[in-house]
Amino acid sequence: MIFVTTSVYALAKRLGLEAADREFSRQVQNPTGSSLGCARVIERLRKLDDLGLRVDLGVGTAAKMRSRMADYAWKSGADVWCSIDDDIDATVETLGNAMDVVRHTHGVVTVPYLLRRPGGDEVASCDLVEPVLVRVVAGGVHVARSQVGGMGLVFTHREALERVRRDGGAPTFVDLDDEGSPSRPALFAELVGKGGRWYGEDWSFFLRLAAAGVQIDALLDGVTNHDGRVMPLGALLDLPRPMFDAEPREPAP
Numbered sequence: 001m002i003f004v005t006t007s008v009y010a011l012a013k014r015l016g017l018e019a020a021d022r023e024f025s026r027q028v029q030n031p032t033g034s035s036l037g038c039a040r041v042i043e044r045l046r047k048l049d050d051l052g053l054r055v056d057l058g059v060g061t062a063a064k065m066r067s068r069m070a071d072y073a074w075k076s077g078a079d080v081w082c083s084i085d086d087d088i089d090a091t092v093e094t095l096g097n098a099m100d101v102v103r104h105t106h107g108v109v110t111v112p113y114l115l116r117r118p119g120g121d122e123v124a125s126c127d128l129v130e131p132v133l134v135r136v137v138a139g140g141v142h143v144a145r146s147q148v149g150g151m152g153l154v155f156t157h158r159e160a161l162e163r164v165r166r167d168g169g170a171p172t173f174v175d176l177d178d179e180g181s182p183s184r185p186a187l188f189a190e191l192v193g194k195g196g197r198w199y200g201e202d203w204s205f206f207l208r209l210a211a212a213g214v215q216i217d218a219l220l221d222g223v224t225n226h227d228g229r230v231m232p233l234g235a236l237l238d239l240p241r242p243m244f245d246a247e248p249r250e251p252a253p
Contacts (some may be wrong), residue, residue: 094222107215
């Protein structure tokens with residue numbers, strides 16, 4: 001089973017909570033070219049396996065929302081958690097490749113996509129371990145070992161989620177937006193690295209994965225579309241990548 005989580009905060013801000021809930025449900029049931037990218041991905045994932053879904057309509061902070069979603073995924077009992085942003089699309093072949101790899105490695109698969117820097121240049125969403133070593137796994141799918149990445153489209157095996165919950169060093173938190181909730185691991189609580197570099201909630205999660213000894217792979221076979229920016233995944237080997245150069249020291253205030 002795949003447990004999918006996403007946030008459609010922008011849709012809820014535009015339409016209101018109740019109308020956004022109805023509209024997104026409609027898009028998921030019958031996605032079109034004008035639907036959110038994640039709605040099309042959810043429909044394609046349903047072709048691959050049984051699917052559970054949790055949608056967030058009102059993000060307080062990304063770190064809190066993603067930590068909450070990780071906990072929902074854990075409690076679902078699903079063997080794979082898929083976290084996807086609302087503006088990410090991917091072909092069914094790409095999604096199938098990611099599922100094959102994550103079930104083979106029992107680790108984490110980050111699916112690359114294009115980001116635009118403030119100056120207009122494009123950069124890949126994840127950084128690879130140097131020297132780059134391309135491997136073939138799970139029936140011929142190509143991957144490379146990754147260090148950190150964006151959470152636009154990430155597949156996490158239940159065993160990896162269990163390890164990072166247990167060994168990732170995350171604090172726990174009580175979610176005041178979810179009355180009566182138990183404490184949850186703050187897997188996405190932001191970290192500060194050596195030299196004072198502040199890591200976002202996505203890289204902080206990947207740093208905790210690494211601390212827990214979880215294998216992280218970047219998928220190299222497939223195609224993604226991030227808000228109109230199409231990326232053949234093999235281009236990751238030639239594109240500029242984010243600069244990852246320090247280890248975490250302590251949670252950011």
